Amino acid sequence: MSADDTNDESKHPYETEDSFHPLGAEWEDQMRDELEDTEFDADLGMEMARDAQRLVAGELSEEEFYAEYHEDIEDEFEVDERPVFDDIDDVDLDAAEDESMLESLTDVDFENEDTSRREMMKKMGAGAAFLGYGAYATYDQDDEQIPENVSGIRPADKDEREHRWGMVIDLERCDGCLSCVTGCINENGTSTGANWMYVFTYDDEDTDQQNFLVRPCQHCSNAPCAKVCPVRARHVRSKDGLVLTDYEICIGCRYCQVACPYGVNYFQWGEPDVPMSDLENLEMRPEEVRSLDEEERHKKLSEANDHVYDERGRWTDSRPPKGVMGKCTMCPSRQDGHTDNPKGTVACQDACDEAGMSAIHFGDLDDPESRPNTYLERRQEVEESPKEKSEKFEDAEDYEQPPAPHPVSQLPTFKLLEDLNTEPNVTYIGNQPGANATETPEERPVPYESLSNDWGVKVVAERKEHLDYGARANGGLEEGEGEA
Amino acid sequence: MATKEQKEPEPADIIRPILNTSKWWYIGFGAAAAVALVWLAAFGFQLQEGLIVTNLADWGSGGGVTWGLYIGAFIWWVGIAHGGIILSAAVRLFGMTKYQPVARMAELLTLSALAMAGLYIVVHMGRPDRLVTSVVNAYPWTVQTSPLAWDVTVITLYFVMTATYIGLTLRYDTYQLRDRLPDILSPLYSVVLIGYSEKEDEVIERMVWWLALGIIVMAPLLLHGGVIPWLFSLIPSMPGWDGAIQGPQFLSIALTSALSGVIILAYSTRIAYDWDHIFTDRVVRGLTNWLGIFSLMFVWLQLQQVINGLFAAHVRPEVVMTAKLANPVYQMAIGIMAVVLAYIFAQAVKPSVFSQTRSLIASFGVLIATLSEKILFVYEGLAYPQFGLYDQVPGHYTPSLVELSSLAGTVALCAIIFMVILKLFPVIELHAVEGHDDHDEEVSS
Numbered sequence: 001m002s003a004d005d006t007n008d009e010s011k012h013p014y015e016t017e018d019s020f021h022p023l024g025a026e027w028e029d030q031m032r033d034e035l036e037d038t039e040f041d042a043d044l045g046m047e048m049a050r051d052a053q054r055l056v057a058g059e060l061s062e063e064e065f066y067a068e069y070h071e072d073i074e075d076e077f078e079v080d081e082r083p084v085f086d087d088i089d090d091v092d093l094d095a096a097e098d099e100s101m102l103e104s105l106t107d108v109d110f111e112n113e114d115t116s117r118r119e120m121m122k123k124m125g126a127g128a129a130f131l132g133y134g135a136y137a138t139y140d141q142d143d144e145q146i147p148e149n150v151s152g153i154r155p156a157d158k159d160e161r162e163h164r165w166g167m168v169i170d171l172e173r174c175d176g177c178l179s180c181v182t183g184c185i186n187e188n189g190t191s192t193g194a195n196w197m198y199v200f201t202y203d204d205e206d207t208d209q210q211n212f213l214v215r216p217c218q219h220c221s222n223a224p225c226a227k228v229c230p231v232r233a234r235h236v237r238s239k240d241g242l243v244l245t246d247y248e249i250c251i252g253c254r255y256c257q258v259a260c261p262y263g264v265n266y267f268q269w270g271e272p273d274v275p276m277s278d279l280e281n282l283e284m285r286p287e288e289v290r291s292l293d294e295e296e297r298h299k300k301l302s303e304a305n306d307h308v309y310d311e312r313g314r315w316t317d318s319r320p321p322k323g324v325m326g327k328c329t330m331c332p333s334r335q336d337g338h339t340d341n342p343k344g345t346v347a348c349q350d351a352c353d354e355a356g357m358s359a360i361h362f363g364d365l366d367d368p369e370s371r372p373n374t375y376l377e378r379r380q381e382v383e384e385s386p387k388e389k390s391e392k393f394e395d396a397e398d399y400e401q402p403p404a405p406h407p408v409s410q411l412p413t414f415k416l417l418e419d420l421n422t423e424p425n426v427t428y429i430g431n432q433p434g435a436n437a438t439e440t441p442e443e444r445p446v447p448y449e450s451l452s453n454d455w456g457v458k459v460v461a462e463r464k465e466h467l468d469y470g471a472r473a474n475g476g477l478e479e480g481e482g483e484a
Numbered sequence: 485m486a487t488k489e490q491k492e493p494e495p496a497d498i499i500r501p502i503l504n505t506s507k508w509w510y511i512g513f514g515a516a517a518a519v520a521l522v523w524l525a526a527f528g529f530q531l532q533e534g535l536i537v538t539n540l541a542d543w544g545s546g547g548g549v550t551w552g553l554y555i556g557a558f559i560w561w562v563g564i565a566h567g568g569i570i571l572s573a574a575v576r577l578f579g580m581t582k583y584q585p586v587a588r589m590a591e592l593l594t595l596s597a598l599a600m601a602g603l604y605i606v607v608h609m610g611r612p613d614r615l616v617t618s619v620v621n622a623y624p625w626t627v628q629t630s631p632l633a634w635d636v637t638v639i640t641l642y643f644v645m646t647a648t649y650i651g652l653t654l655r656y657d658t659y660q661l662r663d664r665l666p667d668i669l670s671p672l673y674s675v676v677l678i679g680y681s682e683k684e685d686e687v688i689e690r691m692v693w694w695l696a697l698g699i700i701v702m703a704p705l706l707l708h709g710g711v712i713p714w715l716f717s718l719i720p721s722m723p724g725w726d727g728a729i730q731g732p733q734f735l736s737i738a739l740t741s742a743l744s745g746v747i748i749l750a751y752s753t754r755i756a757y758d759w760d761h762i763f764t765d766r767v768v769r770g771l772t773n774w775l776g777i778f779s780l781m782f783v784w785l786q787l788q789q790v791i792n793g794l795f796a797a798h799v800r801p802e803v804v805m806t807a808k809l810a811n812p813v814y815q816m817a818i819g820i821m822a823v824v825l826a827y828i829f830a831q832a833v834k835p836s837v838f839s840q841t842r843s844l845i846a847s848f849g850v851l852i853a854t855l856s857e858k859i860l861f862v863y864e865g866l867a868y869p870q871f872g873l874y875d876q877v878p879g880h881y882t883p884s885l886v887e888l889s890s891l892a893g894t895v896a897l898c899a900i901i902f903m904v905i906l907k908l909f910p911v912i913e914l915h916a917v918e919g920h921d922d923h924d925e926e927v928s929s
């Protein structure tokens with residue numbers, strides 16, 4: 001890892017012979033000069049700085065970085081007086097944002113009180129401080145130090161999060177009954193045509209049979225919709241990876257809808273069909289809900305069987321209000337355990353189970369014992385054992401190919417548009433629609449228009465016509481408007 | 485357009501609009517105000533009812549496009565603004581004295597076009613009331629990830645830069661012409677002149693030069709060759725928007741639109757204030773030639789995109805390109821560009837083909853073509869996403885009357901801004917008439 005390291009590990013682009021710093025060789029030389037003016041080892045300083053860059057790039061962990069230099073620093077400065085990383089948390093990173101890095105670092109509460117902070121900074125040398133900890137702070141701030149009212153765009157790391165909610169959907173079991181669509185509408189009170197859950201009936205070149213694709217939001221772990229949101233209304237809940245929209249913050253720019261590759265977003269163009277008063281909710285303003293302490297909030301939300309707030313007191317569940325973006329939420333009020341429905345279930349899955357199909361399997365993908373993981377495992381086993389398979393499927397002729405010579409799963413699974421690197425959390429069992437697959441609306445076993453729901457909201461497959469009608473119905477003023 | 489004996493441009497010329505107001509000004513102003521008011525009423529209606537009064541809808545199973553005319557018009561206005569400031573910066577930076585009379589017009593066009601672009605952001609949003617609170621709160625984080633946050637940043641930055649730029653150069657003119665300007669406006673002029681001393685002129689000239697340099701350098705890197713196209717080209721799931729070519733494409737469109745805008749402004753003020761000795765045929769012809777160069781670039785980049793999309797491309801890019809070529813709006817836009825190019829080449833070869841009126845018509849043509857191309861660009865991207873399973877969902881998009889009225893409304897507002905400034909400050913720089921070079925011979929036929 002040191003400068004004379006000769007092996008051919010992947011080199012960071014900054015880590016060239018001439019210069020490792022993004023500001024270039026000149027800047028680096030200047031820093032070196034400054035370091036050389038101090039009485040301390042300039043090479044060590046520069047080396048630390050170089051590795052700090054790698055730390056930022058994620059090639060080096062904090063621990064490695066610390067361990068690497070602990071002894072060197074002790075030799076050089078008699079004692080390692082650098083702030084340990086816990087102390088770094090005390091630094092006001094907002095202040096660090098406006099480049100007052102040096103100043104904010106001097107706020108660190110060092111354990112060793114013999115040396116004043118000022119002296120310490122001098123010892124470290126301006127160069128190393130800027131290059132090293134400046135870089136460290138940038139790295140740190142991106143990931144963790146965002147205030148509570150601003151959400152992140154990634155689920156927390158595996159050992160820090162509680163769950164990673166997702167689904168396994170068995171397309172081979174789906175018969176296109178659209179029960180899930182109705183289930184979702186009943187749960188969320190979405191408006192006509194805003195089918196958060198949508199099921200394609202499609203033809204594919206290489207098969208004669210009818211195919212279905214069940215399409216909720218994929219709750220991507222690397223969600224482009226959350227990345228592009230200019231206000232962080234669309235965000236990824238770090239504790240469980242749910243991709244949600246904060247209806248109180250969204251400005252309705254619709255960039256999330258533009259960036260999502262799957263077309264799962266539905267904007268609330270006009271007044272929602274189901275009024276707020278009909279939704280099950282705690283009669284409090286969101287800011288009041290948020291101001292409660294956690295326990296109190298949970299109690300109140302549970303008493304109200306609330307289906308609008310999540311546990312943070314954010315309005316993220318049920319249909320959005322006018323001018324705001326909505327999409328499948330994976331039912332966060334259920335996952336936060338304050339509704340009458342158990343945690344770990346979603347309404348579309350309930351409806352699918354009730355219809356006797358059990359194609360949708362929702363659960364914690366991090367948990368090997370969860371429903372989606374055990375289902376997938378079981379299906380793979382069945383697929384591998386021809387005997388069981390023929391017991392399971394009546395029509396054995398369809399599966400006449402000899403058993404695989406080695407136990408590799410033959411079960412076709414896929415994720416949608418995986419190469420776009422969105423890391424979707426929905427895995428499908430079945431064949432992936434080919435490039436020339438075409439939807440065949442006229443062949444739907446059950447048409448959307450025939451669905452009825454608890455709210456009496458009309459259901460349609462496609463929304464445009466409906467919205468156009470709305471535009472015309474509201475078009476009173478437009479009549480009188482001359483084109484200039 | 486043969487010219488008679490050459491009048492010498494003088495300071496009196498450039499303050500004429502401030503001193504005299506003809507009935508045509510009032511008529512023009514009244515008409516523009518009426519159009520703007522109609523649109524404001526339509527916008528009010530939209531605020532009340534929600535965006536359902538547009539013909540936008542959800543892409544996907546919704547069968548529509550979620551961005552349309554509003555975003556198309558937004559990038560069009562930003563293009564005019566960015567192009568305008570690049571022109572003016574080029575004039576200053578490269579000492580193109582011939583074009584100095586149009587430099588400030590280009591800057592004013594930039595300011596008002598930017599204001600319209602800003603307005604379109606508001607008009608486009610579902611919850612404009614939250615714009616400030618929501619954006620500010622998360623800004624330090626969203627600016628790291630959201631191209632839309634970059635855009636807002638850049639538009640603000642550019643607004644400030646342009647305003648500074650104009651402000652700085654205005655001070656000199658106002659000071660020099662102060663005695664001849666109407667007393668009634670003197671409070672305004674005193675504000676403009678706060679702290680002015682003649683010594684600053686040289687410093688300011690240098691500052692303006694550096695600002696111009698900054699603009700020229702930033703324009704392709706960050707502005708219309710950068711963040712604005714990135715809004716689209718960074719979305720990998722929309723093949724119609726994909727590709728690094730969007731940067732140059734956007735820049736060429738910005739420059740053509742801005743040149744057209746400047747030609748239109750020069751032509752109208754020339755008629756209104758007898759400025760034919762300032763906006764001479766020579767100046768307008770020069771602008772027309774530049775328009776030709778950038779129009780050629782525009783057509784060339786379109787060709788690149790189309791050929792790359794069609795020849796052995798992946799399935800989806802081919803679908804988009806085929807749809808684009810078949811679209812009558814696209815055919816119209818390219819057709820207009822072809823006619824414009826034919827005219828510009830003809831007049832370059834044979835000066836007698838040139839006339840200011842023809843250049844004016846060409847300019848309007850270019851503006852219509854670039855606007856259509858922009859709206860179509862936004863539409864096509866969303867209508868032909870990578871995820872092709874939605875293709876069978878029926879859908880179409882024709883902007884609603886509320887949306888269309890915004891075009892008329894913003895053009896009218898832009899005209900109003902310009903007409904008001906015309907009454908307050910000289911829209912031609914004093915430098916341009918003071919140092920007017922005499923060997924600027926007219927090109928006559």
Ligand code: SF4
Nearest residue numbers: 217218219220225260
């Ligand atoms: S499917 Fe679309 S809306 Fe859902 S998380 Fe992924 S990108 Fe976002």
Ligand code: SF4
Nearest residue numbers: 229250251253254256
């Ligand atoms: S529509 Fe709302 S959630 Fe989506 S990107 Fe815009 S502000 Fe964010």
Ligand code: SF4
Nearest residue numbers: 184328329330347348
């Ligand atoms: S998970 Fe919940 S919100 Fe998503 S489709 Fe199913 S019921 Fe609807």
